[in-house]
Structures are given as C-alpha cells and as structure tokens.
Amino acid sequence: MPREAPYLAVAGVLRTRILAGEWEIGERLPSRARLAEEYGVGRNVMQRAMDRLITDGLLEGRTGSGTYVRIPRERLRLIRSRHRDRGGGAAARSGARERGRANAWDSHSQVRVPAPEEVAERLGISPGDLCVSTRYEFLADGQPVQLSESWEPMAITDGTPIVLPETGPLAGKGVVERMRSIGVVISTVVEVPRPARATGAQAHLLGISVGDLVLQIERTIYDSDGRPVETADMVIPDARREVVYEFGADRP
Structure with a gap:
C-alpha cells in the first residue's frame, strides 16, 4: 500500500x-x-x-x-432553482428558509466595453463587439457573500431603457424581466460551477484570505431563439455559502 x-x-x-x-x-x-x-x-x-x-x-x-x-463561520444556504421566485421550491414546501440570499448589493456599470475573446465566445459575438459590463458585490445581512461580473451585448439593448441593468424603469429587476420589456423572451439559463481559489482582489472584496476556496459559476442566459443575451461570472466564498441546486422532475 x-x-x-x-x-x-x-x-x-x-x-x-x-x-x-x-x-x-x-x-x-x-x-x-x-x-x-x-x-x-x-x-x-x-x-x-x-x-x-x-x-x-x-x-x-x-x-x-x-x-x-479560524473562528467558525456559519455557512448560509443559497438555493439555485428555477422555482425560487415562484414560491414552489423545495425550501418553500418544507417550510425551510433560504439562508444567505443577498438582500443588498452595490453595482457599477460601464458601457461600450469591447468584449474580451472568452466573453465574446460565450455570447456568440465577435471579440471587440461592444457590451455593457456590470460588476456586483452582494451582501447578506451586511456580510459580503458573492461577487459577479455580467456582460450584455449592446446590439440587443442599445437605445432601449434597459441598457443599464441598475438604472432606468426596470432597475434591479433581473435579466428575465428587463429583456421581456423589449420583446426578448428568456427560455434557458445554463450554469457551470467550478471550484477555485480566491485571488487577491476577490479575497479583499469578500473579506476572506487569498487562496481560500471559492465556487465560480459561469452563467449564460439564452432567449427563445437560442441567442445568448447575457453571461456572467459569479464568485461565492465556500466558507460563507452552501450552494444548493434544485431541479424539477419531469412528469410522465
């Protein structure tokens, strides 16, 4: 042995x-x-x-x-579910409270940002095509629990009231509702989770140590024609949040 x-x-x-x-x-x-x-x-x-x-x-x-x-920290539960906002998810049915869901956030958007090659590939556009890039810092009860950077092609939103995700009449309403307001119907969300180590910048923003475990989630949202309309990279500290994926079972 x-x-x-x-x-x-x-x-x-x-x-x-x-x-x-x-x-x-x-x-x-x-x-x-x-x-x-x-x-x-x-x-x-x-x-x-x-x-x-x-x-x-x-x-x-x-x-x-x-x-x-290390001082023990309670890991808050974050449920990733298509049913989360409908009140019919497993947590709601069991009477359990989803813990760790962000109740505040800071954001900063930049317009006319050329898409990097990796982002362009995910969005099905050409490198250098103009996008709106938004960085988020999410808080739960005042504690930083998630970072996110999202990209939306300006070819879809330019000239509309929703070009900036956190300003305008639908500020903060989320991609699905914002896109619906301009006639874009969302049909699919794809998430790819990967374990990683916190970089210096991520550790500083999240209040953790460099090299701590984090969960990186690559999310891309598609409309009913299969066109990517938004992609985002989320970073969740493993010590702070327990990420739970909920799936619905197909009915015969």
Missing part, C-alpha cells in the same frame, strides 16, 4: 491538536519554522500541511501576522 504523503500525516496530527482545543479559537499557532522543527520535517512539508488545514477551514493565514485557529 502507498504510504501517506508526509504533509497529510502532519496535517492530521495538527488537526487532532486543534480539535482537542490545544489552541483556542482565534489563537495564533507557533511559527511554521518552529512546528517544522518540532515534527522533524522540512518547512515545505509544514507549509503544505498548514495550507491543507486552511483549505479545510480550521486555520486562517493573516498576511504579516501568522496563522490562527
């Missing part, structure tokens, strides 16, 4: 000590160099062991300060 990697063995021992309360919540651990000496391993092994515990949510690294036992 293959032997367990040294860093995993060290991480297991440290995990046991942390869970046993040897270091209190919020307390700083000894330096990595000191722990490496204590366990008779190289600093690289200790670095990987502690990174593993940071990923697992037991520790947090603070730049220029050290590594601390």
